[in-house]
Amino acid sequence: MKAESILSKILESGAFAVTGELGPPKSADAEVIKRKAAILKGYVDAVNITDNQTSIVRMSSIASGAILVQLGLEPIIQMTCRDRNRIAMQSDLLGAYALGARNLLCLTGDHQVFGNHPQAKNVFDLDSIQLVQMMRAMRDEKKFQCGEDIALEPRFFLGAAENPFADPFDFRALRLAKKVKAGADFIQTQIIYNVPKFVEWMKMVRELGLHQQVKILAGVSPLKSPAVARYMRDKVPGMDVPDEIVERMERAPKEERKAQGIQICVDVINQVREIQGVAGVHIMAVEWEEAVPEITKKAGLLPRPAF
């Protein structure tokens, strides 16, 4: 066993995994974490804790994750390369492991220009692939990045993200191969609305045999309103929202829009779980955690396996 997380055990067992996402508060209020955790508990196998998502300062991913551990919920610590150099990353992740975190998602990170401190200096000492590689060596070779030995190594179940909708499309499966080679155990994808394109990407992934080397969790997210759908289609780089999805949101009567958003999410889950090589779904309902119980219920993902 490479890692000790519940998520890794579920995926190894061949069960279809479900992960959720929790955005820490823009404050020092632990109650927010507890409230959101209570909503998600029992409906997902593990919960991603975002790391200053879109470069907006929030409570730290590791601190929030430690609160989740206390609550008996398994966190997936997200760590970006934007804010820490290799010294801080290794140090913080030793601490995260000591606090009970067992899953790690290694990300490049959004550029700080998107956030609330656009004048900040970024770091990007490593990139996401090098971060995976470093954490794998810490776990499997018991070595720090510099080559020195670690007495007690952090044994994280290592994740990375991939965006099948970013360009150049032809390179996206090959880049996934690099992440697998670096040591990724699981992958969470960008939010999928364009299922045919995701199908095409998965075909390339299977041709490279990657689905047998890494557990791929398809990213999904419920849309709250037609405005959000349009914004994601038009303004968010790396997002692919087909017009048909936007129109479905627009056609719904106002009071049924949220239900429509949930239904689209459930439809996407039902489609992607049929694709060979998809090992689970990652439901991103940040600031709408209440949607997760309904989505998982409607998609027939309950009850979650016990490990």
Place this chain on the structure above:
Amino acid sequence: MIIAQQKPLEEIKGLLANYQRVLIAGCGTCVTVCFAGGEKEVGILASSLRMAFQVDGDPKDIREATVQRQCEWEYIEAIAEQVQQADVVLSLACGIGVQTMAERFRGKRLLPGLNTAFLGYPVEQGVWKENCAACGNCVLDKTGGICPIARCSKSLLNGPCGGSHDGKCEISDDVECAWDQIYQRLKELGLLDNMLEIMPPKDWSTGRAGGPKRIVREDLRPLSMGAGEHLSMGADEQGSEGSTLAPL
């Protein structure tokens, strides 16, 4: 070359407010080529400032001088007298020129009239692009001649990240995705395999992270012994073995 931009006139006026005799010193090299601080720009700025201070009822004695290179002592010697006569020198050189002047003319107040922007080149008339980060450890052999350190917003070595779309960077549609360009270039060159290799963490110590740098070339130092020995060395040997990069 070094690309720079003139500071806003109001800022320059503020810098000069408390001085009477001003020397505006231009530089004939990089900043002349990028139209920021050559003889012509010195003339235009001097006229603008004379007029502006005149309008404000605070006329100043503003003089002009341009040297071939402000970053070498032997060139700035040519304006030593004009510098001494001024209360203040507004240098329209890059930051290197300003510092060289400040070091040579220690008793004199040296002020920067430009913001030094980056190392780059003109891509078309009136447009300059950054393309070198002076990282001290060139990777262009692996990236098809496109620098990911300077050209990728995140200086990634294993890009493109998930924000790359239609050849553009996530930070702005005005910024090209360097890794998209690298991908296209390597494809053209039949070298796409380069991108399948994981580039290891970079040793940043050869760049800014390692502290201020200096290069010492013993073969070029006038006081170094064994000159005859060096004379017999080939160019390649001088470049590699004859040079050291050491922190100050």
